[in-house]
Amino acid sequence: MALVELRNVTKIYHLGGEEIRALDGVSLDIQAGEFISIIGPSGSGKSTLMHILGCLDSPTGGTIQLDGVMIQDASPRQLAAIRNRKIGFVFQFFNLLPKLNVLQNVELPMIYSGVSGKERRQRAMKALEAVDLSNRSKHRPSQLSGGQQQRVAIARALVNDPRIIFADEPTGNLDSHTGEAILALFRKLSTEGRTIVLVTHDPEIAAVTPRRIEIRDGKIADKVDERLAGLDRPLPTAPAAATV
Amino acid sequence: MSTPSGKLPNEALQQSSVNVWATVELGLNEIWAHKFRSLLTMLGIILGVSSLVAMSALVKGMEKGAKEALIAIGGLEEVRVEAQDLPIEEQNRKDQAVGITVNDVYALAANAPLVTRLSPEMRVPATISANGKTFRPFFCMGVWPVALEMNQHVIQYGRMFNEIDDEMARSVCVIGTEIRDQLWGSPEETGQDVIPLGRTIYINGLPFTIIGMFEHYESEQARKERELAQLEAQRNGGKKPTGPKRNRGWSGRDGGWVFWIKNATIYMPLNTAWMKFRAGVSRAAANNTGPGPGGATGDPRLSSLQVRIASVDLLGTALQQIRNVLMFTHQGLEDFAFRTQEDWAENINTFVHNARLSGGIIAGISLLVGGIGIMNIMLASISERVREIGIRKSIGATTIDIFVQILVESVVIALLGGLGGLVTSFLLVHLIASFSPTDNAPIITFTAMFVAFGFSALVGVLAGLFPAFKASRLNPIQALRYD
Ligand SMILES: Nc1ncnc2c1ncn2[C@@H]1O[C@H](COP(=O)(O)OP(=O)(O)O)[C@@H](O)[C@H]1O
Ligand SMILES: [Mg+2]
Numbered sequence: 056m057a058l059v060e061l062r063n064v065t066k067i068y069h070l071g072g073e074e075i076r077a078l079d080g081v082s083l084d085i086q087a088g089e090f091i092s093i094i095g096p097s098g099s100g101k102s103t104l105m106h107i108l109g110c111l112d113s114p115t116g117g118t119i120q121l122d123g124v125m126i127q128d129a130s131p132r133q134l135a136a137i138r139n140r141k142i143g144f145v146f147q148f149f150n151l152l153p154k155l156n157v158l159q160n161v162e163l164p165m166i167y168s169g170v171s172g173k174e175r176r177q178r179a180m181k182a183l184e185a186v187d188l189s190n191r192s193k194h195r196p197s198q199l200s201g202g203q204q205q206r207v208a209i210a211r212a213l214v215n216d217p218r219i220i221f222a223d224e225p226t227g228n229l230d231s232h233t234g235e236a237i238l239a240l241f242r243k244l245s246t247e248g249r250t251i252v253l254v255t256h257d258p259e260i261a262a263v264t265p266r267r268i269e270i271r272d273g274k275i276a277d278k279v280d281e282r283l284a285g286l287d288r289p290l291p292t293a294p295a296a297a298t299v
Numbered sequence: 300m301s302t303p304s305g306k307l308p309n310e311a312l313q314q315s316s317v318n319v320w321a322t323v324e325l326g327l328n329e330i331w332a333h334k335f336r337s338l339l340t341m342l343g344i345i346l347g348v349s350s351l352v353a354m355s356a357l358v359k360g361m362e363k364g365a366k367e368a369l370i371a372i373g374g375l376e377e378v379r380v381e382a383q384d385l386p387i388e389e390q391n392r393k394d395q396a397v398g399i400t401v402n403d404v405y406a407l408a409a410n411a412p413l414v415t416r417l418s419p420e421m422r423v424p425a426t427i428s429a430n431g432k433t434f435r436p437f438f439c440m441g442v443w444p445v446a447l448e449m450n451q452h453v454i455q456y457g458r459m460f461n462e463i464d465d466e467m468a469r470s471v472c473v474i475g476t477e478i479r480d481q482l483w484g485s486p487e488e489t490g491q492d493v494i495p496l497g498r499t500i501y502i503n504g505l506p507f508t509i510i511g512m513f514e515h516y517e518s519e520q521a522r523k524e525r526e527l528a529q530l531e532a533q534r535n536g537g538k539k540p541t542g543p544k545r546n547r548g549w550s551g552r553d554g555g556w557v558f559w560i561k562n563a564t565i566y567m568p569l570n571t572a573w574m575k576f577r578a579g580v581s582r583a584a585a586n587n588t589g590p591g592p593g594g595a596t597g598d599p600r601l602s603s604l605q606v607r608i609a610s611v612d613l614l615g616t617a618l619q620q621i622r623n624v625l626m627f628t629h630q631g632l633e634d635f636a637f638r639t640q641e642d643w644a645e646n647i648n649t650f651v652h653n654a655r656l657s658g659g660i661i662a663g664i665s666l667l668v669g670g671i672g673i674m675n676i677m678l679a680s681i682s683e684r685v686r687e688i689g690i691r692k693s694i695g696a697t698t699i700d701i702f703v704q705i706l707v708e709s710v711v712i713a714l715l716g717g718l719g720g721l722v723t724s725f726l727l728v729h730l731i732a733s734f735s736p737t738d739n740a741p742i743i744t745f746t747a748m749f750v751a752f753g754f755s756a757l758v759g760v761l762a763g764l765f766p767a768f769k770a771s772r773l774n775p776i777q778a779l780r781y782d
Binding site: 106109111112131132135136138139140144146150151152154163164166167168211215 | 321328329332686687689690691692693694695696697698699700775776779
């Protein structure tokens with residue numbers, strides 16, 4: 056059984072009497088351990104798909120099975136618990152809490168799963184080590200560069216040992232060099248066995264992942280446009296940072 | 300992975316709750332991050348709590364003063380029996396209405412077991428003079444020695460007259476300090492404590508020998524102030540022979556006049572009053588032109604009779620007993636009435652109740668305004684923190700987690716305000732006490748503090764409910780889009 060099984064998922068928004076089909080009959084399987092990118096132009100429904108996969112939103116129709124659990128009809132409380140334990144999010148705008156320091160930000164998911172203070176600190180430090188930021192644990196997010204902030208966000212996504220990580224345009228707010236470092240970090244995590252879903256509009260970034268799904272107007276395209284997906288070029292080699 | 304599809308694993312349902320302390324800490328951090336704003340928000344609660352506590356302290360102080368005065372006149376066990384006009388339908392027997400007489404006293408002593416003390420009083424409207432000065436005392440009356448105990452009098456100098464003085468109708472008297480103050484001057488005026496024992500005083504022109512003087516009566520508050528003033532006068536070198544004037548009791552609005560009345564009293568033996576001033580005693584004699592029946596039978600008529608009953612709880616029964624006896628001795632004529640202190644006690648209670656109510660309303664309004672302030676600031680705060688709430692939800696905070704977080708924050712603000720209010724109430728009470736030192740000192744009670752603090756907590760909860768509800772309902776996706 057696949058880690059994620061989407062069957063005929065639709066999401067319809069109503070805007071002033073007009074019906075917007077943000078997702079239109081999407082079916083998709085994601086296996087455990089896969090590194091997959093969802094690519095498509097802006098407004099094609101990538102974020103909507105990710106929110107539904109990530110239990111932040113409920114579909115209008117269709118079924119979703121995540122880690123053996125049907126989630127389309129789950130209560131908000133159950134969805135919160137699933138987000139907390141099985142899912143890690145990485146966002147374009149990092150979404151760290153500015154009033155908390157780096158360590159406290161990484162500890163946050165464990166607060167909502169009732170982990171004791173001591174264990175929280177240990178696990179948060181370990182996650183920060185994994186993203187190479189353990190020396191910045193007492194800093195505020197505003198004292199860090201964009202790339203560092205995104206690494207803190209990744210550490211936060213990892214800290215509850217989730218089944219799957221969703222990253223929505225994780226490099227969209229970074230310069231290309233820093234973006235590559237973040238991608239390298241994802242690759243490293245992938246080689247460690249993490250399941251990662253990368254959402255992007257950029258074919259060059261999608262090219263990093265072994266599997267790509269293209270989405271257009273809320274539908275999965277039959278065939279990935281090779282040129283658009285950047286597959287006519289060789290895969291970029293991982294930067295040195297990723298091998299640390 | 301092997302869970303059958305369609306079911307949620309238990310693990311997902313058993314979301315362990317967030318540590319309460321962590322939430323409180325979160326609230327404190329939030330408050331600390333906006334120190335000035337939080338302080339302004341708390342101000343309403345601070346005012347509400349402090350005014351509640353201070354108000355109740357003031358009322359408590361006045362209540363204590365009033366109760367003290369009540370005890371000074373003998374407490375609730377004391378009942379006064381007085382002559383009264385006959386009811387209309389009995390007016391034809393008016394000439395037989397003898398009033399309260401010494402006979403009645405003996406009859407009651409023998410036949411009313413619930414009466415423990417009997418103190419007949421024969422009031423003499425008097426002008427007294429000595430040392431070239433005159434004065435009209437508030438009370439000048441002939442009494443039995445038991446009057447001392449009945450009216451909570453204490454002899455400080457000399458002695459009370461005894462049964463023999465009464466039997467022999469000796470011209471002796473016992474005076475209150477006000478009498479001495481008026482005739483020979485108060486210690487504050489003369490710089491010395493005049494003890495006029497053995498001196499002669501003229502009551503309505505007849506000479507009497509002073510054989511005793513009561514102590515000076517005053518409220519606890521007045522005594523403390525006088526002692527303090529004395530101490531200060533001593534510390535200032537004691538150059539001035541006249542200290543600050545003693546509070547005569549008139550100035551206090553809380554029953555201080557009771558002490559003045561006690562001080563302006565002069566007692567003589569009952570028989571003496573009867574023998575020397577009998578014309579002035581009889582109410583009937585004042586109304587009738589001819590000699591009253593009291594005069595005819597030689598049964599001394601009293602102006603009133605004070606009795607003490609066994610216990611307040613038996614007041615009704617005791618009064619019935621007295622009534623039965625007197626109806627017999629008065630041949631079925633109800634020409635007497637009872638006066639109890641219950642009215643006064645009732646008045647004290649009504650006053651305390653009203654003061655509490657109005658104070659409570661004022662404090663309640665302050666707390667309400669404080670609560671509105673908190674709600675306002677919490678609503679502003681959550682619209683500032685939409686993104687934070689979205690982030691928290693995306694990493695697993697439940698609706699309830701967010702609800703509790705905002706509610707706790709609101710309660711923490713209110714409780715801090717409540718603590719601030721308790722501290723402020725002490726300052727406030729000191730301030731009020733220093734403004735009006737002659738009044739009874741306010742008494743801050745633990746109950747008032749507890750109630751006020753409890754109310755601040757309640758206000759925090761109520762003010763936080765709506766903002767917390769609003770915050771918890773935020774859609775995380777909308778919240779995250781917020782830029
Ligand atoms: N809350 C919403 N209300 C109405 N329309 C929405 C809402 N969210 C997304 N959409 C619409 O759904 C479509 C897909 O949006 P989105 O998933 O954000 O696209 P992408 O992430 O691929 O750029 C867009 O046409 C967008 O306007
Ligand atoms: Mg998007």
